[in-house]
Amino acid sequence: MAIAHDIAVGQELPPLEKDLTQRHIDAYSGVRTRSIHTDEAWARRKGFRTTLAQGMMSTAYVSEMMTRLLGAGFIKGGAMSVAFVKPVYAGDRLTVRGVVKEVREKDGTRVVVEVWCENQHRQKTAVGSASGLLA
């Protein structure tokens, strides 16, 4: 898989689109009763309009975007810090975006990317940063 070597501050990464079906959430979380992720009645009882995707799924999407950018330098040497700012529901479509913020020279070249996920209403659901080593 091709890895980008011409990385510049301000560069926008190719966005990823993810349709979150209940089947994906079930596969991720494991189907359990009394789970806000896989038991719709329980989710409603806890005040949500339907089941929620796990926040952790968004970290997997960020990881995918960073691995596409940096390859092995993210799988070994990657880092991420993300806040989940809005629930993601079953049936939502997320777009995962990133902009290169910094290219840091220390013990190799570390690329720092501002990352966020937004839903189909353009509302941000997760925000943070991720980084990895340029091979």
Next chain:
Amino acid sequence: MTEFKPLTYEALTVGEEFVSDAYLVTPEDVDTYAFAVDDHHPWFFGPSPFGGPVAHPTLVANQALRLRHSRYVVHAGLHAKMQFEFLEPIRAGMRVRSRGRVVDKYERRGKQYMVTEFVTEDDAGTTLVRGQFTQMLIPA
């Protein structure tokens, strides 16, 4: 024998430690995870720069996130923040275990939160992933 009690803000102690069971990562886990997050990177199933297939870096993240379930009945919770450092690739065939420690609990705008530091290691004790996460407690 473990005695489980309901997770409440009051019951939780800063400094409390959790240890997961050891978990064997299987090729089926890698495949299921690829479906779940719709990411079928070729390195998950064939040659990679690490000499063979590697798993998605976040594959075993739920082992850490569910550490509190090893001692408490958790009625519901929301994940507020997540930090990872990916130190070594995860591979099918590894037996991994996560250890965590509650490093903070706090109330903000009427909500209760707990903060846990964690490491995930292979059976040789090599740290694969480390990080910290913040979870909101939802009352029963």
